Amino acid sequence: MLVFLDVDGPLNPFAADEKPPGFVEHRFRLRGWSRKHPLRMWLNPAHGPALLAAGDVQLVWATTWNHQANTLVAPAIGLPALPVVDCANTGPGWKFDAVARYAYGRPLVWFDDDFGLYPAAREGFLARREGLVTELVSVDPRTGITDAHLATLRECVR
Incomplete structure (x- = not known):
C-alpha cells in the first residue's frame, strides 16, 4: 500500500498556537527564505518510526517541499529518503493529478x-x-498527525 505524506499540516502543525506535545522545534534555512529568520517547524520524532511500523507500506512524499522533504524533514523524524x-507545478488539480x-x-x-x-x-x-482502497486522511494543521490518524493507517493496511 502506498502512503502519501504532506509536510505542512500533517507533519508540521503550522497552525497550532503552541508546540503540540511530542513535537520538537526545528529551524531550517531554505533557499528563498529569509536568512535572518529561518523557517520554524514543529516535527514529532515518533512519526517516522510509527509510519514505518504501519506494516507493508511504501511511504511517498506528496508535498510542495518535494526533494527537500528528504534532506530536512525525513532525518528529523527518523525516515529514510523516500520517493x-x-x-511543484500541479496546476488546477492541485496534487490530485500527480x-x-x-x-x-x-x-x-494519503495524509x-x-x-x-x-x-x-x-x-x-x-x-x-473507484474499487481501489483510497483513504484520504484529513489532518488538522493545528494538531498534525495523531494516534487516531495512525490507527486509520494501520486499519487500511490490514
Whole structure:
C-alpha cells in the first residue's frame, strides 16, 4: 500500500498556537527564505518510526517541499529518503493529478490538510479510483498527525 505524506499540516502543525506535545522545534534555512529568520517547524520524532511500523507500506512524499522533504524533514523524524511525487507545478488539480499518476492502480492512504481546497478535483480523483482502497486522511494543521490518524493507517493496511 502506498502512503502519501504532506509536510505542512500533517507533519508540521503550522497552525497550532503552541508546540503540540511530542513535537520538537526545528529551524531550517531554505533557499528563498529569509536568512535572518529561518523557517520554524514543529516535527514529532515518533512519526517516522510509527509510519514505518504501519506494516507493508511504501511511504511517498506528496508535498510542495518535494526533494527537500528528504534532506530536512525525513532525518528529523527518523525516515529514510523516500520517493517524491513532483507537486511543484500541479496546476488546477492541485496534487490530485500527480498522485493519481504515481499511484495508478495501487491502494493508497494519503495524509494531507488541504483535501477541501479543490472539491471537484477531489471528487474526480475518488471517482477514477473507484474499487481501489483510497483513504484520504484529513489532518488538522493545528494538531498534525495523531494516534487516531495512525490507527486509520494501520486499519487500511490490514
